Amino acid sequence: MKIEVSRQNLYLLILSVALLIFVLFFSFLVLIPQGKQYREKRVQIKKEEAELKVQKKYNEDTTNVLKELRSDNKHIISAFANTFETKRFKKLHDNYFSELVISKEPMESDKDGFSVYSVKAVSKINSPKTFYNFLDAINKTEWIISINFPINFKRDGEVISSSFTMKVYSNLVDMNLTK
Numbered sequence: 060m061k062i063e064v065s066r067q068n069l070y071l072l073i074l075s076v077a078l079l080i081f082v083l084f085f086s087f088l089v090l091i092p093q094g095k096q097y098r099e100k101r102v103q104i105k106k107e108e109a110e111l112k113v114q115k116k117y118n119e120d121t122t123n124v125l126k127e128l129r130s131d132n133k134h135i136i137s138a139f140a141n142t143f144e145t146k147r148f149k150k151l152h153d154n155y156f157s158e159l160v161i162s163k164e165p166m167e168s169d170k171d172g173f174s175v176y177s178v179k180a181v182s183k184i185n186s187p188k189t190f191y192n193f194l195d196a197i198n199k200t201e202w203i204i205s206i207n208f209p210i211n212f213k214r215d216g217e218v219i220s221s222s223f224t225m226k227v228y229s230n231l232v233d234m235n236l237t238k
Contacts, residue, residue: 141201143227151200155184155193184219187212203228 064072129136184190190210197204210223 135203138201138203139228143202148200148202152193152196155189155196184221185217187219190221 190212194206197206205226205228207224207226210221213220
């Protein structure tokens with residue numbers, strides 16, 4: 060039995076086999092290795108996306124904490140920008156003392172971007188309670204002030220003389236400027 064195949068069918072069969080061989084070679088030489096690289100890159104991208112998600116969450120949390128701190132401490136933040144004025148300080152706190160003498164000591168070297176002024180105050184008060192009211196009032200002022208120990212009280216008859224040293228902190232004006 061002889062199988063007769065027309066020339067057209069033979070060409071079609073040869074072309075089909077050639078295309079099948081080409082597709083198999085293309086698959087094994089190009090697609091499968093590229094698929095392996097694709098899977099490796101996909102796993103790497105998923106890891107990076109997970110890390111990015113963690114970093115975004117951390118950024119959001121930090122931003123929220125920063126906003127909360129700024130809103131809670133806006134009085135303190137604005138107080139650092141104010142410069143200390145002895146006349147204004149005397150005017151605000153003169154009612155706590157019968158006499159308030161403020162002398163500015165030499166300015167300390169700048170520490171961590173802040174100007175530090177040492178102020179020595181000598182005052183005459185009627186009772187220590189007046190001094191403690193003065194300390195409460197300092198917390199509500201527009202300056203950042205620390206009272207340094209020792210605070211010396213000396214009784215002169217009906218009047219108590221006190222002397223203490225204050226440090227007033229303020230931001231350096233040119234700190235945020237570019238040079």
